Amino acid sequence: MIRAQRRPVDPPVLLSVAGTDSGGAAGTAADLTTFAALGAHGACVVTAVTAQDTTGVRDVHPVPRRSVEAQLDAVLEDLPVAASKTGMLGHPGVVELVAARLGGTRLVVDPVLVATSGAVLGDASVARAYVEHLLPVAAVCTPNADEAAVLLGREGTPRDLAAALSDLGCAVVVTGGPGTDPAGASCTDWLAHPGGPVRALAHPAVDTGNDHGTGCTFSAALAVALGHGDDLETAVARAAAHTVAALHRSSGWRLGRGRGPIAHTHDPIRTTGGDR
Numbered sequence: 001m002i003r004a005q006r007r008p009v010d011p012p013v014l015l016s017v018a019g020t021d022s023g024g025a026a027g028t029a030a031d032l033t034t035f036a037a038l039g040a041h042g043a044c045v046v047t048a049v050t051a052q053d054t055t056g057v058r059d060v061h062p063v064p065r066r067s068v069e070a071q072l073d074a075v076l077e078d079l080p081v082a083a084s085k086t087g088m089l090g091h092p093g094v095v096e097l098v099a100a101r102l103g104g105t106r107l108v109v110d111p112v113l114v115a116t117s118g119a120v121l122g123d124a125s126v127a128r129a130y131v132e133h134l135l136p137v138a139a140v141c142t143p144n145a146d147e148a149a150v151l152l153g154r155e156g157t158p159r160d161l162a163a164a165l166s167d168l169g170c171a172v173v174v175t176g177g178p179g180t181d182p183a184g185a186s187c188t189d190w191l192a193h194p195g196g197p198v199r200a201l202a203h204p205a206v207d208t209g210n211d212h213g214t215g216c217t218f219s220a221a222l223a224v225a226l227g228h229g230d231d232l233e234t235a236v237a238r239a240a241a242h243t244v245a246a247l248h249r250s251s252g253w254r255l256g257r258g259r260g261p262i263a264h265t266h267d268p269i270r271t272t273g274g275d276r
C-alpha cells in the first residue's frame, strides 16, 4: 500500500439544497458535478425527486420538510460548509427552513420556479416565501428575467428588476441567455448590490441547444467562488466563464430528444472506434 507522506489539503465543502433531475442535466446532478469539476467536496440535501429528461418534467415528488430538515442537520452538524446554494425548493415551508438554517452565510439562491421546458417547479406561494424569508438573508440571488418578474409580481427591464430585487436585502444577478440580444451574439447578466448601482456584465453567446442545467451550473460555480473568498464581482465573472466553457464543450453533442444537458465536467472520453 502506498501511504501519503503528508496529510492532503482539505477540499472546500459546498452544499447544494436542490431537487434531483433523473436526466442528469439540472438540479443536484449539475450542482455536484460542478462542485467536483471545481475541486470542491459536494454535500447534498434533496428537496424533491423529479422524473425528468431533456424534453420535460413528468412527475415531481416533494421530499417532506422533516426529511429536508434532517438532511440539513446531518450536514451542518458534521461538515465545515464554506458556501451553499439552493435550487428547486418546491415548498414554502422548505424555503422558510433554509432561511432559518443558512441565512446570513455565503448563500447563493437560484430561485428555480420554471424549468427550461416550461414545467412549474415552484408556485406563487413559493415565490412569496422567497421574497419574505430567503432573499433578505441570502448573499446573492440569481434569477433569470422571467423568475425575477414572478418574484416581484411585475414586468421590467433586467436592469430595473435587478435593482428592485436587491432592495429586498441581497445582491442580485439577473441572468440573461442569448435571447436577450437581438443579434444573439452576446449574453448580458445584470449585477446589483443593495443600494448600489447596477452593472451590465456581457460575454459572447454560445450557439447551442444543449443548455439544460445552465442556471444550476452558474449558481453552483458562483457558490464555489464565494466559498473560496472571492468578492462578488470576481465570483460572478468566474462563474460565467465556467458556464460558457461548459456550454462550448457540450455545443456539438446530441444527448436526448430535447434540450440537451450542458457539459458539467471535462471533455468526454473519446473512443477511437478503430477496433469496432
Ligand SMILES: Nc1ncnc2c1ncn2[C@@H]1O[C@H](COP(=O)(O)OP(=O)(O)OP(=O)(O)O)[C@@H](O)[C@H]1O
Pocket: 114, 115, 116, 142, 143, 144, 175, 176, 177, 178, 187, 188, 189, 204, 205, 206, 207, 208, 211, 212, 213, 214, 215, 216, 218, 239, 240, 243, 244, 247
Ligand atoms: N447560450 C449561452 N451562451 C453563453 N452564456 C450563456 C448562454 N445561455 C446562458 N448563458 C449564461 O449562463 C448563465 C446562466 O444563465 P441562464 O439565464 O441560462 O440561467 P437560467 O435561465 O436560470 O437557467 P436555468 O433555467 O437552467 O436555471 C448566465 O451567466 C448566462 O449569461
Ligand SMILES: Cc1ncc(COP(=O)(O)O)c(N)n1
Pocket: 018, 019, 020, 021, 026, 027, 028, 050, 052, 087, 088, 112, 114, 115, 116, 117, 211, 212, 213, 214, 215, 216
Ligand atoms: C430539479 C431541477 N432543478 C432545476 C431545474 C431548472 O433547470 P432548467 O431551467 O435548465 O430546466 C430543473 N429543470 N430541475
